[in-house]
Amino acid sequence: MPAAELVAIGTELLLGDLTDTNSRTVAGVLNGVGIDVYATHGVGDNVERQTRLLQEILERADLAVCTGGLGPTVDDVTRHAVARVVDQPLELREDCLRAVEARFAALGRTMTENNRIQAMLPRDAVVLENPNGTAPGFVARRSDGKIIACMPGVPREMRAMLDERLVPWLSSHYGLTQTTVSRAIHTIGWGESQLDDAIHDLFESQRNPTIAMLAHFGWSVDIKLTARAADRHGAVALLDELEGRIRQRVQHGIFGVDEQTLAGAIGAALEARAWSLAVAESCTGGTVSADLVAVPGISRVYAGGVTAYENAVKAHLLHVREETLRAYGAVSEQTAVEMAAGVRRALDASVGLATTGVAGPDGGTPEKPVGLVWIALATPERAQARRLQFPGTRAEVIRRASTAALALLWRALEGDG
Amino acid sequence: MPAAELVAIGTELLLGDLTDTNSRTVAGVLNGVGIDVYATHGVGDNVERQTRLLQEILERADLAVCTGGLGPTVDDVTRHAVARVVDQPLELREDCLRAVEARFAALGRTMTENNRIQAMLPRDAVVLENPNGTAPGFVARRSDGKIIACMPGVPREMRAMLDERLVPWLSSHYGLTQTTVSRAIHTIGWGESQLDDAIHDLFESQRNPTIAMLAHFGWSVDIKLTARAADRHGAVALLDELEGRIRQRVQHGIFGVDEQTLAGAIGAALEARAWSLAVAESCTGGTVSADLVAVPGISRVYAGGVTAYENAVKAHLLHVREETLRAYGAVSEQTAVEMAAGVRRALDASVGLATTGVAGPDGGTPEKPVGLVWIALATPERAQARRLQFPGTRAEVIRRASTAALALLWRALEGDG
Numbered sequence: 018m019p020a021a022e023l024v025a026i027g028t029e030l031l032l033g034d035l036t037d038t039n040s041r042t043v044a045g046v047l048n049g050v051g052i053d054v055y056a057t058h059g060v061g062d063n064v065e066r067q068t069r070l071l072q073e074i075l076e077r078a079d080l081a082v083c084t085g086g087l088g089p090t091v092d093d094v095t096r097h098a099v100a101r102v103v104d105q106p107l108e109l110r111e112d113c114l115r116a117v118e119a120r121f122a123a124l125g126r127t128m129t130e131n132n133r134i135q136a137m138l139p140r141d142a143v144v145l146e147n148p149n150g151t152a153p154g155f156v157a158r159r160s161d162g163k164i165i166a167c168m169p170g171v172p173r174e175m176r177a178m179l180d181e182r183l184v185p186w187l188s189s190h191y192g193l194t195q196t197t198v199s200r201a202i203h204t205i206g207w208g209e210s211q212l213d214d215a216i217h218d219l220f221e222s223q224r225n226p227t228i229a230m231l232a233h234f235g236w237s238v239d240i241k242l243t244a245r246a247a248d249r250h251g252a253v254a255l256l257d258e259l260e261g262r263i264r265q266r267v268q269h270g271i272f273g274v275d276e277q278t279l280a281g282a283i284g285a286a287l288e289a290r291a292w293s294l295a296v297a298e299s300c301t302g303g304t305v306s307a308d309l310v311a312v313p314g315i316s317r318v319y320a321g322g323v324t325a326y327e328n329a330v331k332a333h334l335l336h337v338r339e340e341t342l343r344a345y346g347a348v349s350e351q352t353a354v355e356m357a358a359g360v361r362r363a364l365d366a367s368v369g370l371a372t373t374g375v376a377g378p379d380g381g382t383p384e385k386p387v388g389l390v391w392i393a394l395a396t397p398e399r400a401q402a403r404r405l406q407f408p409g410t411r412a413e414v415i416r417r418a419s420t421a422a423l424a425l426l427w428r429a430l431e432g433d434g
Numbered sequence: 435m436p437a438a439e440l441v442a443i444g445t446e447l448l449l450g451d452l453t454d455t456n457s458r459t460v461a462g463v464l465n466g467v468g469i470d471v472y473a474t475h476g477v478g479d480n481v482e483r484q485t486r487l488l489q490e491i492l493e494r495a496d497l498a499v500c501t502g503g504l505g506p507t508v509d510d511v512t513r514h515a516v517a518r519v520v521d522q523p524l525e526l527r528e529d530c531l532r533a534v535e536a537r538f539a540a541l542g543r544t545m546t547e548n549n550r551i552q553a554m555l556p557r558d559a560v561v562l563e564n565p566n567g568t569a570p571g572f573v574a575r576r577s578d579g580k581i582i583a584c585m586p587g588v589p590r591e592m593r594a595m596l597d598e599r600l601v602p603w604l605s606s607h608y609g610l611t612q613t614t615v616s617r618a619i620h621t622i623g624w625g626e627s628q629l630d631d632a633i634h635d636l637f638e639s640q641r642n643p644t645i646a647m648l649a650h651f652g653w654s655v656d657i658k659l660t661a662r663a664a665d666r667h668g669a670v671a672l673l674d675e676l677e678g679r680i681r682q683r684v685q686h687g688i689f690g691v692d693e694q695t696l697a698g699a700i701g702a703a704l705e706a707r708a709w710s711l712a713v714a715e716s717c718t719g720g721t722v723s724a725d726l727v728a729v730p731g732i733s734r735v736y737a738g739g740v741t742a743y744e745n746a747v748k749a750h751l752l753h754v755r756e757e758t759l760r761a762y763g764a765v766s767e768q769t770a771v772e773m774a775a776g777v778r779r780a781l782d783a784s785v786g787l788a789t790t791g792v793a794g795p796d797g798g799t800p801e802k803p804v805g806l807v808w809i810a811l812a813t814p815e816r817a818q819a820r821r822l823q824f825p826g827t828r829a830e831v832i833r834r835a836s837t838a839a840l841a842l843l844w845r846a847l848e849g850d851g
Contacts, residue, residue, distance in 0.1 A: 036454075037453075044450035045449065048450060057454075302723055303739060307832075311719075321747040322740070326732075326739075329782065364746075365746065
């Protein structure tokens with residue numbers, strides 16, 4: 018297998034002004050086509066340091082993949098460093114220049130002279146077109162066959178170029194025939210150690226696919242399977258087989274795989290029952306609703322929600338009784354249950370889901386400390402509520418409470434609640 | 435100035451399973467106290483590669499700062515690599531062992547034997563206590579005075595250890611007397627090139643503080659100032675002076691600095707007028723409300739909101755007229771205006787803010803394409819609406835529309851709308 022190292026370029030990375038997300042993307046994609054990633058690096062807009070780093074990388078690896086530093090400003094020196102390392106002069110490429118000019122024309126802007134530099138590439142480089150931006154990428158080869166690939170730093174431009182241009186070129190160049198396919202099985206309501214108990218013998222006995230566990234913020238744990246095979250079809254078959262064995266052990270709480278979300282699983286489960294949903298939020302303030310609305314097509318089952326931040330809104334829009342608020346307070350089982358029932362009625366939905374709690378940092382009391390959250394669910398069949406106590410900042414309490422509310426609903430729909 | 439390189443440790447970084455956010459945090463903090471960051475690196479759980487990388491770094495830099503690889507499992511080999519590079523054996527530290535045991539006891543869990551490894555440090559290392567987790571960090575010194583600092587990879591644990599333990603140690607060790615302080619001035623409603631026109635002469639003439647611009651997703655552009663001085667007080671004075679000059683040029687649209695958010699600025703502006711706010715959302719689905727509720731203390735001005743996803747909810751809870759929905763449709767100026775007025779009345783608030791649009795990916799028509807969003811505002815003084823057309827995915831349209839709605843409200847409160 019060819020081995021690569023990744024280089025994220027830009028002084029802003031070294032000043033702490035920007036998080037490098039490109040390396041993760043590139044690493045995942047290269048692993049998937051059978052290229053090992055040995056290391057990642059971040060380096061500033063400094064032609065000497067870039068040159069030295071690239072030379073060192075090509076001592077160890079077959080391939081350096083760079084992102085960033087291809088723009089038109091004097092800061093952008095990546096092409097100069099690469100030209101030095103592969104020992105080829107930069108030359109103006111007419112086809113690239115026309116593409117850059119066309120991009121400016123399409124945006125109705127005049128191309129300033131400094132943009133011509135974006136069409137200058139090391140003499141023998143292969144162009145990687147940029148459908149989403151002005152700067153083309155390129156692949157340069159050193160005389161010993163070692164390779165440096167350069168792509169723009171803007172994640173959207175980089176991603177398209179990686180998938181549509183660089184990966185096909187690398188697959189063909191290296192004759193890659195092995196494919197790696199990963200699948201993340203998403204669970205909710207299982208602790209990492211409980212899951213480990215349930216499937217650890219599969220971990221031990223298993224080399225292809227491999228199994229790993231990844232706990233997410235909130236309540237969700239992923240079981241990640243990675244299979245290698247001669248082609249995608251073979252890898253998927255291995256994944257399907259192992260997923261089947263895992264599902265026999267973990268019968269409840271698997272809500273989806275890969276891009277599937279908990280909110281998306283809820284949408285599908287509601288649709289299967291022809292149920293509609295309404296949400297009443299206090300402490301989560303719209304986050305549960307926003308999670309649901311992130312799902313395309315959720316309008317088929319989601320009626321809407323009420324963020325009842327003031328008690329008056331709980332009373333008037335959700336019909337929580339004044340006596341309940343007086344006797345038990347806004348953060349209580351009774352209020353949560355009346356909010357869920359109230360929003361269900363007010364929006365004429367099959368199911369009502371509610372949250373009320375103390376998100377902090379202020380407003381806690383000894384009886385109702387910061388992090389206390391009640392969630393409640395009213396379905397055509399029954400009502401239920403759950404008391405939770407979360408650690409963390411305001412943002413963390415809100416995130417955890419929102420996931421917990423969706424999890425309560427999901428388990429009820431799954432028939433396990 | 436001492437020079438550092440950063441190392442993020444973990445095979446998951448090379449597989450594309452995780453984005454390294456620690457390097458950005460560490461880079462920002464080190465720059466702030468006068469330590470240059472030359473490069474960042476990511477390396478797997480491999481003791482040979484870690485050893486080689488650390489040796490190379492200490493050829494170039496005074497200091498390597500590592501995050502990750504300090505846990506109890508066989509994967510976690512960072513301490514072994516560091517012990518090799520500084521040429522000191524790992525020894526069990528009784529004080530660390532007691533801290534690890536106490537942490538387990540506090541969580542009500544039994545410490546398994548493998549956790550003892552977390553108390554093993556290179557012989558002469560200085561311990562960095564971990565108030566938020568089990569694994570302590572440490573600082574090891576090689577005989578030539580070069581330094582390797584190790585912290586856990588969990589961002590929350592790392593951040594507390596960095597601020598409270600490592601930075602004080604480094605400041606004292608290197609006798610750091612120069613301080614760098616940055617300030618981000620947040621603007622809304624300005625394009626990057628418009629802002630550039632307004633202040634580019636300050637860019638040119640200015641070396642301390644430096645000025646940079648950073649465009650964010652959505653509508654917001656930051657002007658970032660960075661000042662160096664002998665102490666924090668001196669740096670802050672330089673920033674204050676330059677911020678004053680920038681505010682003379684950019685009189686409208688600055689909503690805050692640093693940690694201040696647009697929603698927070700809106701909260702403060704509402705409070706100054708003793709106004710309350712209610713929000714009616716269709717396409718943004720709760721995101722505007724969630725942005726507001728992220729602000730501590732927002733309950734003083736935020737009454738709540740209605741996510742009116744179904745037309746029936748728009749009609750019944752927000753009193754949008756059936757004729758309006760029939761004649762103009764849910765995505766229209768008329769509906770947006772009635773939603774804003776309706777939520778203002780229904781929640782008895784001073785101000786009503788509304789969104790309605792086509793978030794996609796489906797549901798667009800030639801007249802009302804995906805990305806079309808109407809936002810509307812009803813205040814005690816007047817009503818207004820704005821038509822916007824956003825590019826991008828469903829999530830991007832929702833994010834941009836939410837920010838645009840908050841921006842409309844902010845400008846009205848600023849007296850500029």
